[in-house]
Amino acid sequence: xxxxxxxxxxxxxxxxxxxxxxxxxxxxxxxxxxxxxxxxxxxxxxxxxxxxxxxxxxxxxxxxxxxxxxxxxxxxxxxxxxxxxxxxxxxxxxxxxxxxxxxxxxxxxxxxxxxxxxxxxxxxxxxxxxxxxxxxxxxxxxxxxxxxxxxxxxxxxxxxxxxxxxxxxxxxx
Numbered sequence: 001x002x003x004x005x006x007x008x009x010x011x012x013x014x015x016x017x018x019x020x021x022x023x024x025x026x027x028x029x030x031x032x033x034x035x036x037x038x039x040x041x042x043x044x045x046x047x048x049x050x051x052x053x054x055x056x057x058x059x060x061x062x063x064x065x066x067x068x069x070x071x072x073x074x075x076x077x078x079x080x081x082x083x084x085x086x087x088x089x090x091x092x093x094x095x096x097x098x099x100x101x102x103x104x105x106x107x108x109x110x111x112x113x114x115x116x117x118x119x120x121x122x123x124x125x126x127x128x129x130x131x132x133x134x135x136x137x138x139x140x141x142x143x144x145x146x147x148x149x150x151x152x153x154x155x156x157x158x159x160x161x162x163x164x165x166x167x168x169x170x171x172x173x
Contacts, residue, residue, distance in 0.1 A: 001050040003041070007030060007063045011070045013158050016135075019053070024060040028132040030099035030152045040131040045085035069135070074102045074166055077136045084132060089117075095128035100141040102168035109147050125151055135162065 004027055007018045015032035019042070027046075030038035042051065058064055068076045084094060092115055100106055101151035106114075108128070110123040117123065128151060130138045140159045144150040147170060 001052060002046055002119060004046070004051050004053050005029075005056040005060060005120070006053045007056060007058060008119060009063045009067055011067075013154075013161055016066065018063050018066060020060050020062050021083060022060075023081075024062060024085075025081045026133050026136055027083060029066070029134050029136055030132070030156065031158070034153060037153065038132070039041070041130065045132065049101075070165075075165060077138070080136050082133050084137060086130070089115075089123065089125040090130060093124055094131055094133075094137045096129070097137050097139055097141065103169075105141050105143045105163070105170075107143055107147075108151075109145055117158075121145070129153060130131075138162075141166075141168075 003022055005020045005022065009016050009018065013031070017028070017032055017035060017038060018026070019028035019038070020026050026053060028038050028042060038095050062080065065076050077165045078098075084091060086094070093111065096111055096115065108124045112118055116123070124142075128142055131137050131139045134140070134154060140152050140154075140162045142151070144162040149156050149159050149163070
């Protein structure tokens with residue numbers, strides 16, 4: 001059975017739940033009011049092998065590092081280690097998300113093409129939507145084909161705030 005460490009931190013956007021393993025790999029990051037979604041993802045990814053959650057302040061130092069991100073140290077999320085279960089395609093999408101620089105965005109269709117799956121924008125969107133590690137695996141950096149801010153599980157207002165925080169300056173924001 002896997003032990004997962006859990007902590008909650010305050011952010012300008014609300015309480016953020018952080019789940020890591022004992023090796024300090026992030027396993028899930030989600031807004032407190034979406035705890036049910038996080039629980040579903042944990043059950044999908046770790047339910048077969050079994051897991052238990054243990055409350056731990058600062059979750060192996062990861063909570064402090066995420067707090068630094070919200071305080072303006074945008075580089076800190078690149079340094080955080082993540083470990084996820086998921087299909088090969090999902091993990092390829094999640095890995096690509098980590099390569100999108102702060103202040104930049106990609107469109108779902110662009111990601112599909114870069115992954116060698118031109119025309120699979122919806123599949124990219126579905127993988128994006130099942131990303132268990134928001135912010136650190138920055139699914140908020142993906143926008144609609146027409147430049148609209150769509151498809152963020154934490155809500156479009158949070159997506160807009162995160163993009164501004166990271167320096168993204170489109171005409172429509």
